[in-house]
C-alpha cells in the first residue's frame with residue numbers, strides 16, 4: 001500500500017502522535033538489525049550467549065568485547081533520512097512522543113529531543129553490582145573495567161532479556177501510546193516485549209496505526225496502513241506530504 005490521502009490527512013489532523021522505532025530505522029545507517037536472516041546480529045550470534053545477565057556472568061569478557069565492537073559501529077554511523085524526517089515531523093505537534101528500542105543515539109544525533117529510550121544506550125556503562133554509572137573507562141586495562149565505587153564489573157547500560165525496562169521511560173511510553181491518535185511503528189519486528197505491545201495498546205485505544213517495514217510482521221494485520229518500504233525512503237516522503245498539507249492549510253486560513 002502506498003501513501004494514501006487518508007494517511008496524510010490522519011497525520012495532519014492529529015494532535016497526539018507517538019512513534020516506536022526499532023533497528024530497521026538504523027539499518028540504512030549501516031547498523032545491523034537483530035533478526036534479519038542474512039545481515040542481522042542474531043544470524044551470527046546467539047542472543048542467549050550475549051544479551052542476558054547470565055551470559056555476562058558466564059563470560060563477561062566476551063560480552064564486553066561484543067558491545068565494544070558494536071559501540072564502534074554505531075559511533076562511526078551517521079543518522080539517515082528516516083531519523084531526520086522524524087525530527088521534522090516532531091516540529092508540527094505539541095504532543096509528539098518518539099519511543100525507541102535502539103541503543104545507538106542516532107535519534108539524538110539527528111536532533112530529536114523528546115526521546116524515550118526503552119532499551120538503554122550503548123554509549124553508557126554502569127556497574128553490574130551497584131548500578132553506579134561510570135563517567136569513563138579505559139579499554140586498555142582489565143576488561144570489563146571495574147566500578148570505582150564497589151569494584152564490581154562494568155557493563156553496558158542496555159536492557160538484556162529478562163531485565164526490566166527503565167520504569168519512567170516505559171510508563172511514559174504506555175501513556176503516549178494510550179493517548180495517541182496516530183501511532184507509527186517503524187522498522188521493528190514487533191517481537192520483543194513489552195515494546196511490541198505499544199502499537200497494539202495504541203490501536204485498542206483508538207489510534208490509527210501505521211506500520212513502516214520492508215517485511216510483514218505480526219503487527220501488519222492489525223495496522224490500518226502498512227507501508228512496505230525502506231524507512232529512509234518512505235518516511236521522508238510521508239513527512240513531506242504531511243508538512244505540505246499543514247502549510248497549505250495555514251496559508252489558506
Ligand code: BJW
Nearest residue numbers: 022023024033034035101161162187188189192193230231
Ligand atoms: C526495516 C529496514 C528498513 C530492516 N526500513 N524496516 C511476553 C511474551 C513473551 C516473552 C516475553 C514477554 N514479556 C517479556 C518477555 C521476554 C522478553 C521477550 O520479549 N522475548 C521475546 C524474544 C519473545 N522480553 C524481555 O526480557 C524484556 N524484559 C522484560 O519484559 O522485563 C520484565 C520482566 C523482567 C523480569 C522478569 C519478568 C518480567 C527485555 C527485552 C530487552 C531486549 N533487549 C534487546 C537487546 C538490547 C541490547 C543490545 O542491543 O544488545 O533489544 S533484544 C533486541 O531486540 C534489542 C532490540 O531493541 C529488540 C527489538 O528488535 P527490533 O528493533 O525490532 O529489531 P529486529 O532486528 O527484530 O527487527 C528489525 C525490523 O526492521 C525487521 O522487521 C525488518 O524487516 C525491518 N527493517 N531494514 C524499514 N530499511
Ligand code: ZN
Nearest residue numbers: 127130147150
Ligand atoms: Zn559498583
